[in-house]
Amino acid sequence: MAAETKGKTFLLTGAHGFIGAWVTKRLLDAGARVVVFDLDADPRRLRLIMDEAEVARTKVVAGDVTDPKALPPVFEEFGVEHVIHLAGLQVPTCRADPRLGAMVNVVGTINVFEAARLSGGRVKRIVYASSAAVYGSGEDSRAVSERDEPQPSTHYGVFKRANEGGARVYYLEQGVSSVGLRPLTVYGVGRDFGITSDPTKAMKAAVLGRPFHIRFGGRTDFQYVADTADTFIRAAVSGLEGAHVFNLHGETVAVSDVVLEIERARPDARGLVTFEDAPLAIPSEFDDAAIRQALGRLPSTPLAEGVRATMERFTQLQSEGRLDASDLEQ
Numbered sequence: 001m002a003a004e005t006k007g008k009t010f011l012l013t014g015a016h017g018f019i020g021a022w023v024t025k026r027l028l029d030a031g032a033r034v035v036v037f038d039l040d041a042d043p044r045r046l047r048l049i050m051d052e053a054e055v056a057r058t059k060v061v062a063g064d065v066t067d068p069k070a071l072p073p074v075f076e077e078f079g080v081e082h083v084i085h086l087a088g089l090q091v092p093t094c095r096a097d098p099r100l101g102a103m104v105n106v107v108g109t110i111n112v113f114e115a116a117r118l119s120g121g122r123v124k125r126i127v128y129a130s131s132a133a134v135y136g137s138g139e140d141s142r143a144v145s146e147r148d149e150p151q152p153s154t155h156y157g158v159f160k161r162a163n164e165g166g167a168r169v170y171y172l173e174q175g176v177s178s179v180g181l182r183p184l185t186v187y188g189v190g191r192d193f194g195i196t197s198d199p200t201k202a203m204k205a206a207v208l209g210r211p212f213h214i215r216f217g218g219r220t221d222f223q224y225v226a227d228t229a230d231t232f233i234r235a236a237v238s239g240l241e242g243a244h245v246f247n248l249h250g251e252t253v254a255v256s257d258v259v260l261e262i263e264r265a266r267p268d269a270r271g272l273v274t275f276e277d278a279p280l281a282i283p284s285e286f287d288d289a290a291i292r293q294a295l296g297r298l299p300s301t302p303l304a305e306g307v308r309a310t311m312e313r314f315t316q317l318q319s320e321g322r323l324d325a326s327d328l329e330q
């Protein structure tokens with residue numbers, strides 16, 4: 001991947017968020033230039049996974065994707081070539097304030113595509129975060145593929161689905177290509193908000209020796225964040241034309257198995273992590289044949305390894321007095 005990324009300029013909206021921090025890290029590791037565009041100027045999640053010298057290599061623009069005038073001058077100033085759009089509000093925020101959710105998640109995405117359209121062809125493709133939430137509950141007896149009809153059951157899922165439609169129109173009418181990726185339960189250091197953040201919070205709680213209750217059970221499609229980040233980058237440099245939407249698939253595991261892995265990594269935490277019986281209202285297994293066909297082999301960190309890496313990093317942060325536990329109170 002380094003050959004396609006080295007020296008190239010990537011603009012990442014939402015780069016101070018969880019997935020954004022990891023995409024930033026992987027891009028910097030691969031020699032890219034990273035322009036962070038985020039409402040939140042605080043790089044606290046970057047600091048959890050990189051050192052100060054690395055964090056200082058990012059160019060930070062504090063801005064709002066809902067502002068139509070904000071992005072075009074940033075694309076121009078930095079000569080942006082690749083765009084990964086991750087800024088967004090999650091399920092609980094969209095539920096509490098659907099108007100704001102639509103502004104950020106839908107209008108914000110339109111503003112990103114508009115900025116690409118105005119770039120005079122320099123930005124050829126937008127890679128954006130859609131979500132497995134475009135599927136409501138439903139089919140769970142087999143892996144869900146892109147041929148299955150999305151029936152979102154949350155405002156958040158509806159907004160993500162609207163973006164997939166908008167992306168298609170931007171290609172048909174303006175020639176802006178795109179790749180929408182649909183992650184489900186992404187885990188790793190920096191995940192701190194939304195119901196699917198509970199497994200990561202449970203890992204943190206175990207490191208701290210505290211009890212934690214995961215608010216869902218059953219099985220879910222679980223993906224380690226470094227793999228998610230690499231897939232976004234692969235899509236950005238892929239050369240794909242058209243408006244593509246792909247499911248992502250990590251490993252479909254029972255929440256009880258996640259708890260077992262946590263206890264294997266920290267035997268002293270046995271019994272501290274419990275979970276609800278009710279599964280998430282999203283199918284638990286996704287078929288990723290389409291993206292593998294388009295992009296080739298994708299990284300796939302086994303559950304045991306991802307859990308161990310996450311808990312090792314939490315342990316290190318704790319030993320440095322930098323393990324923020326405020327998210328465990330939510």
Ligand SMILES: NC(=O)c1ccc[n+]([C@@H]2O[C@H](COP(=O)([O-])OP(=O)(O)OC[C@H]3O[C@@H](n4cnc5c(N)ncnc54)[C@H](O)[C@@H]3O)[C@@H](O)[C@H]2O)c1
Pocket residue numbers: 013014015016017018019020037038039040063064065066085086087088089090104108129130131132182183184185186187193196
């Ligand atoms: N984490 C997951 O498991 C998961 C699953 C499916 C989809 N997604 C999607 O992936 C994307 C990234 O997810 P995440 O977990 O990193 O989310 P996150 O909440 O950690 O990060 C989102 C970032 O967007 C920024 N942001 C919010 N409103 C903004 C605005 N108006 N202008 C500019 N920046 C703004 C926030 O400051 C934050 O840094 C989101 O679009 C999310 O919906 C995430």
